[in-house]
Amino acid sequence: MSARGQVQLDGIVKKHGAFAALKGIDFEIKPGEFFALLGPSGSGKSTTLRILAGLDAPTSGRILVDGEDVTGADARERDVAMVFQSYALYPHMTVFENIAFPLEMAKRPKAEIGPAVREAAAKVKIEHLLDRKPGQLSGGQQQRCALARAIVRKARLFLLDEPLSNLDAKLRLETRVELKKLQRSLGVTAVYVTHDQEEAMTLADRMAVFMEGEIRQIGRPADVFAQPNSIEVAAFIGSPPMNLIPARYQDGSVLIGGRRLPTMLQTHGERDVVVGVRPSAVRFEADGIPATVEVVENLGDAAILDMSLAGTALRARYDRFPLPREGDAMGVTVRPEDIHLFDPVSRRRL
Amino acid sequence: MNKSAVAGVVAQGRRALHRRADPARIMEGRERRFAAALLAPAFLALMATTTFPLLFLIWTSFYRMNLSMPFMDGFAGLDNYRELLADPRFWQSLGVSLVYTASTVVLQVVIGLALAVLVHGMRRGQGLFRMVAILPVVLSPAVVGMVWRSFMLAPDFGVVDYLAVTAGLGSHNWLGDPTLALVSVIVIHTWQWTPFAFMVLLASLAALPDDIYEAARIDRASAWQSFRRITLPLLRPAIVMVIIMRTMVALTAFAAIFTVTGGGPGTATEILNLYAYRKSFTELSIGYGSALAVALLVFTLVVSGVLFALRRAK
Numbered sequence: 001m002s003a004r005g006q007v008q009l010d011g012i013v014k015k016h017g018a019f020a021a022l023k024g025i026d027f028e029i030k031p032g033e034f035f036a037l038l039g040p041s042g043s044g045k046s047t048t049l050r051i052l053a054g055l056d057a058p059t060s061g062r063i064l065v066d067g068e069d070v071t072g073a074d075a076r077e078r079d080v081a082m083v084f085q086s087y088a089l090y091p092h093m094t095v096f097e098n099i100a101f102p103l104e105m106a107k108r109p110k111a112e113i114g115p116a117v118r119e120a121a122a123k124v125k126i127e128h129l130l131d132r133k134p135g136q137l138s139g140g141q142q143q144r145c146a147l148a149r150a151i152v153r154k155a156r157l158f159l160l161d162e163p164l165s166n167l168d169a170k171l172r173l174e175t176r177v178e179l180k181k182l183q184r185s186l187g188v189t190a191v192y193v194t195h196d197q198e199e200a201m202t203l204a205d206r207m208a209v210f211m212e213g214e215i216r217q218i219g220r221p222a223d224v225f226a227q228p229n230s231i232e233v234a235a236f237i238g239s240p241p242m243n244l245i246p247a248r249y250q251d252g253s254v255l256i257g258g259r260r261l262p263t264m265l266q267t268h269g270e271r272d273v274v275v276g277v278r279p280s281a282v283r284f285e286a287d288g289i290p291a292t293v294e295v296v297e298n299l300g301d302a303a304i305l306d307m308s309l310a311g312t313a314l315r316a317r318y319d320r321f322p323l324p325r326e327g328d329a330m331g332v333t334v335r336p337e338d339i340h341l342f343d344p345v346s347r348r349r350l
Numbered sequence: 351m352n353k354s355a356v357a358g359v360v361a362q363g364r365r366a367l368h369r370r371a372d373p374a375r376i377m378e379g380r381e382r383r384f385a386a387a388l389l390a391p392a393f394l395a396l397m398a399t400t401t402f403p404l405l406f407l408i409w410t411s412f413y414r415m416n417l418s419m420p421f422m423d424g425f426a427g428l429d430n431y432r433e434l435l436a437d438p439r440f441w442q443s444l445g446v447s448l449v450y451t452a453s454t455v456v457l458q459v460v461i462g463l464a465l466a467v468l469v470h471g472m473r474r475g476q477g478l479f480r481m482v483a484i485l486p487v488v489l490s491p492a493v494v495g496m497v498w499r500s501f502m503l504a505p506d507f508g509v510v511d512y513l514a515v516t517a518g519l520g521s522h523n524w525l526g527d528p529t530l531a532l533v534s535v536i537v538i539h540t541w542q543w544t545p546f547a548f549m550v551l552l553a554s555l556a557a558l559p560d561d562i563y564e565a566a567r568i569d570r571a572s573a574w575q576s577f578r579r580i581t582l583p584l585l586r587p588a589i590v591m592v593i594i595m596r597t598m599v600a601l602t603a604f605a606a607i608f609t610v611t612g613g614g615p616g617t618a619t620e621i622l623n624l625y626a627y628r629k630s631f632t633e634l635s636i637g638y639g640s641a642l643a644v645a646l647l648v649f650t651l652v653v654s655g656v657l658f659a660l661r662r663a664k
């Protein structure tokens with residue numbers, strides 16, 4: 001049973017005419033894993049999920065589920081469950097009938113269906129709504145109904161396409177936690193599409209970062225956050241995004257604002273680099289590099305400072321009070337272990 | 351503030367409101383009169399062409415009015431209706447009307463729906479189908495009748511007869527045999543009006559969201575199951591609407607049958623509408639013909655009442 005829900009994608013290419021939506025996608029998901037497909041809008045996440053579900057066929061490449069090649073199989077034959085971004089509830093059926101539908105299609109005996117529907121509804125806390133039609137539900141309730149319909153059949157794969165994106169911010173946070181608990185309690189393999197890096201960071205065991213139809217990096221969220229392998233991934237992961245400053249590298253240090261900042265990279269020679277610094281890694285010291293505060297965005301318990309440092313923009317997180325004021329001069333510095341170095345030409349991590 | 355003071359303020363406010371509302375009310379009255387003046391000609395024309403003839407029809411149905419025996423004319427009370435209930439030809443024509451209406455409507459909906467589902471599934475060429483489909487609808491039923499009588503159903507050189515002979519079924523007198531004649535007029539009506547059902551249902555199909563069909567595939571519904579459980583229930587309002595509209599038209603069909611068979615052979619294709627026409631204008635028995643027409647009206651009202659009740663149900 002524990003080996004159920006293993007997924008492997010091999011060189012998946014999807015073309016729409018001359019346009020390649022996917023340019024060769026490879027990854028493997030372990031049984032029971034929560035795997036996120038993260039990337040900006042239009043990067044091919046939904047396309048990948050739909051190909052995995054069997055709703056669309058790839059132009060080339062192979063899909064294996066539990067070691068079995070399902071590339072040519074339709075969605076009906078794949079034993080997957082899916083939550084659509086639009087929820088895709090059947091508008092003429094009640095919540096009960098919606099949740100019961102996959103069981104009826106699987107020809108389960110009537111006596112089994114009622115209890116199974118009620119159990120699934122209870123898991124997402126909508127037992128009291130079973131007689132309503134989707135049109136009489138709020139967005140959050142519709143989303144739960146879609147979840148219940150997906151979990152009721154106990155499919156081997158659980159696919160979710162931006163399931164939280166249509167909810168308001170507060171509900172999104174609540175549901176995120178519940179979703180994680182639900183997946184853990186079911187022990188089912190989940191593939192989760194999102195453009196929200198915070199969602200991927202908090203939910204996923206591992207994630208694949210998509211850009212322009214390619215996977216740029218795969219790994220545990222913490223690892224991707226700590227070691228982004230390219231400028232694009234570095235800029236996408238983290239909020240507010242990483243500062244990326246063109247600079248000169250010289251024998252183990254970078255030159256910024258006329259000062260030398262030591263880095264962890266110790267090679268001889270000189271070259272152009274892009275220095276990456278997370279806003280939270282910027283430290284304030286009186287004898288640091290001089291910078292001017294231009295805008296203060298107060299978040300309540302901290303602030304984001306938009307600063308100008310020798311002509312380049314730098315964003316920093318600041319959590320000491322009182323906050324500096326716009327126009328103030330401050331000294332900033334960065335520890336060697338907080339400096340990410342990238343090649344400006346290949347855009348890869350150095 | 352005490353109670354009477356409050357009441358005073360309220361009354362004052364109300365008076366102020368009235369003063370302010372008065373000009374608005376005058377404007378409103380003027381507007382209403384203007385609207386009435388604009389509507390009056392159309393309303394009068396409508397009255398003159400529909401309501402008045404209808405009332406006149408009901409009135410004549412209570413009279414003996416026979417143009418070939420004008421000396422017998424006079425008030426007849428319910429005599430025409432008594433005669434009608436005992437008239438086998440009336441019951442026969444009512445039966446033909448029923449068969450004609452039921453079979454043409456069922457055929458139009460079934461074929462129209464099948465075509466709509468088929469064309470909806472096509473990736474290309476939908477526009478062509480829509481254009482071809484509209485052709486029969488825009489033809490006059492009388493023209494359609496003539497075309498079918500002379501080109502399609504004529505023995506020996508009609509297209510249908512030719513096909514029947516080629517298929518080894520032999521030549522038939524399509525409009526001379528009572529059963530074949532009824533089948534023929536049903537086919538002609540279905541041919542002309544199925545495109546209407548097709549177009550309405552295709553438009554309704556196109557308005558259904560795609561994602562629920564993908565959800566149904568994920569839920570492992572077969573193509574037939576998603577048609578039965580999703581498409582049909584969601585199309586129900588459109589289907590019922592088509593049934594209502596087509597039933598009303600089929601019950602009062604006239605031109606196509608009149609030009610193809612004239613109700614014959616004998617009374618094989620004589621629907622109630624045609625019988626009323628023949629009685630009134632061939633046999634010149636206007637009073638009895640009016641009673642037949644009123645019977646058709648009552649029948650049509652009853653059927654539409656039932657259909658509308660069905661529409662509201664569930």
Ligand SMILES: Nc1ncnc2c1ncn2[C@@H]1O[C@H](COP(=O)(O)OP(=O)(O)O)[C@@H](O)[C@H]1O
Nearest residue numbers: 016019021039040041042043044045046047048
């Ligand atoms: N049917 C289609 N025809 C043409 N282009 C498509 C089609 N479906 C998706 N695309 C394109 O493929 C790219 C990836 O889309 P998608 O997978 O939906 O992105 P996302 O990562 O936002 O989910 C987009 O640029 C989109 O415009």
Ligand SMILES: [Mg+2]
Nearest residue numbers: 042045046047
């Ligand atoms: Mg998407």
